[in-house]
Amino acid sequence: GENVEQHPSTLSVQEGDSAVIKCTYSDSASNYFPWYKQELGKGPQLIIDIRSNVGEKKDQRIAVTLNKTAKHFSLHITETQPEDSAVYFCAASDPNTGNQFYFGTGTSLTVIP
Amino acid sequence: NAGVTQTPKFQVLKTGQSMTLQCAQDMNHEYMSWYRQDPGMGLRLIHYSVGAGITDQGEVPNGYNVSRSTTEDFPLRLLSAAPSQTSVYFCASSYSGQGDGYTFGSGTRLTVV
Numbered sequence: 001g002e003n004v005e006q007h008p009s010t011l012s013v014q015e016g017d018s019a020v021i022k023c024t025y026s027d028s029a030s031n032y033f034p035w036y037k038q039e040l041g042k043g044p045q046l047i048i049d050i051r052s053n054v055g056e057k058k059d060q061r062i063a064v065t066l067n068k069t070a071k072h073f074s075l076h077i078t079e080t081q082p083e084d085s086a087v088y089f090c091a092a093s094d095p096n097t098g099n100q101f102y103f104g105t106g107t108s109l110t111v112i113p
Numbered sequence: 114n115a116g117v118t119q120t121p122k123f124q125v126l127k128t129g130q131s132m133t134l135q136c137a138q139d140m141n142h143e144y145m146s147w148y149r150q151d152p153g154m155g156l157r158l159i160h161y162s163v164g165a166g167i168t169d170q171g172e173v174p175n176g177y178n179v180s181r182s183t184t185e186d187f188p189l190r191l192l193s194a195a196p197s198q199t200s201v202y203f204c205a206s207s208y209s210g211q212g213d214g215y216t217f218g219s220g221t222r223l224t225v226v
Contacts, residue, residue, distance in 0.1 A: 043220050
């Protein structure tokens with residue numbers, strides 16, 4: 001099956017700085033890559049996603065980039081705020097079924113006021 | 114409120130006991146799934162369903178059973194609980210599962226002693 005690696009596992013930034021989280025995947029046939037934010041005690045929430053026919057997608061302060069050749073995708077958060085502090089997960093769709101997702105191990109982001 | 118509802122939020126079981134984790138969604142989503150979340154391992158798929166009457170195994174199905182008699186409900190059964198099943202369990206749903214982001218429930222924290 002697909003293997004998704006995520007780095008770093010923890011990340012601390014000053015408020016107002018940018019944060020970047022990177023993921024790699026193993027199967028070049030994967031075609032959908034969502035990102036989730038999980039706040040303490042809650043379920044993950046979809047924040048942005050990208051499909052394999054697109055190289056970049058933005059939504060206000062967050063953006064995702066995809067490099068299909070290198071099989072990696074990244075989450076970029078600009079002008080970070082304390083409420084961005086959470087655990088972020090990347091995922092890649094199962095190339096065979098599309099019904100399963102393989103998740104990275106998560107990045108704990110702390111934004112220091 | 115529309116969304117995915119999981120019950121109970123917390124549960125302690127003794128080894129060998131059985132129980133059912135409940136999951137219900139009111140968004141008319143065809144696709145539903147169960148994940149477990151363990152420290153350092155991200156989210157791993159246990160079972161999923163693409164519609165009423167159809168279920169399939171995910172990455173870590175052993176020790177768990179599911180059924181899907183209605184579109185709304187997707188219960189997860191632990192037949193004989195083991196300490197290795199101590200985890201946080203999340204139910205998720207999506208419109209089709211084919212490249213759609215999930216809506217997650219708030220989770221069930223299960224401890225098996």
